[in-house]
Amino acid sequence: MDLYYEVNGNGHPVVLLTGGADVRNWTFVASLLAKDYKVVAFDGRGTGKSPSPLEDVNQVEDLLSLLDHLEINQATLIGHSMGGQIATEFALNYPERVSKLVLLAPGLSGFSYSKEFEERMKTIHGAAPDIDKMIELLLSDPSYRVVTMSPHRDLMVQMLRHHMNRMFEWPAVKLIWPQPSAIERLGELTAKTLLIIGKEDSPDNLRVANYFRKHSDARIIEIPGADHMVNFTHPEKLYRQITGFMKE
Numbered sequence: 584m585d586l587y588y589e590v591n592g593n594g595h596p597v598v599l600l601t602g603g604a605d606v607r608n609w610t611f612v613a614s615l616l617a618k619d620y621k622v623v624a625f626d627g628r629g630t631g632k633s634p635s636p637l638e639d640v641n642q643v644e645d646l647l648s649l650l651d652h653l654e655i656n657q658a659t660l661i662g663h664s665m666g667g668q669i670a671t672e673f674a675l676n677y678p679e680r681v682s683k684l685v686l687l688a689p690g691l692s693g694f695s696y697s698k699e700f701e702e703r704m705k706t707i708h709g710a711a712p713d714i715d716k717m718i719e720l721l722l723s724d725p726s727y728r729v730v731t732m733s734p735h736r737d738l739m740v741q742m743l744r745h746h747m748n749r750m751f752e753w754p755a756v757k758l759i760w761p762q763p764s765a766i767e768r769l770g771e772l773t774a775k776t777l778l779i780i781g782k783e784d785s786p787d788n789l790r791v792a793n794y795f796r797k798h799s800d801a802r803i804i805e806i807p808g809a810d811h812m813v814n815f816t817h818p819e820k821l822y823r824q825i826t827g828f829m830k831e
Contacts, residue, residue, distance in 0.1 A: 589623070595829070606626055635754070643669060650680060657681065658682060660684050661825065663814055703724060714744055722739070727811060776802065777804065778792055779821065779824060781806050
């Protein structure tokens with residue numbers, strides 16, 4: 584297994600997934616969960632301390648390889664942002680390996696994001712290779728208003744700077760997602776699912792949560808005063824919601 588991972592605690596396995604970040608994304612949540620569970624956090628291919636990809640990246644299959652390597656037959660998956668997208672895809676394609684599913688402000692493959700979102704991404708990418716400018720543009724979005732006003736802003740900036748530097752190392756590879764996309768299969772989701780999102784998150788991410796509300800049996804919880812980085816600003820609330828859900 585060439586992916587970097589950390590394991591803490593004992594008990595039922597819980598695997599933490601992120602997208603555009605590394606294990607520091609779980610700085611405040613992992614230690615709380617490790618009081619009750621065996622917590623696995625890892626860096627996806629090309630992020631954090633994991634190696635850059637040499638070919639197109641299939642993050643669903645990477646997760647399967649990690650579980651096999653750690654001899655984890657079944658785990659609760661907790662995915663944030665694109666990590667939630669990966670967790671949802673995995674639960675649809677390998678339902679027997681997922682005991683429960685917790686999604687924090689998840690992405691959703693096949694979802695049509697707004698023109699405003701696409702224009703914002705284009706502007707951020709257009710600032711490359713000026714990483715400081717890219718970070719400034721990203722954090723100026725209202726969906727990061729809460730975290731940028733919190734004591735965790737510096738950690739957020741450090742994590743983003745590292746991630747963007749890593750992305751510039753990548754060769755010309757693509758992310759591979761299973762087909763059909765998750766949005767077409769959401770009704771097939773069998774794992775008991777909890778979706779948590781901050782009320783101050785972006786309209787697009789709130790629309791994704793609403794799509795889960797309409798097309799799956801997911802339980803949706805909105806946290807007032809939280810943005811996209813609810814894992815940084817409200818870890819104890821997350822801990823209580825997640826552990827309550829897992830103990831049901």
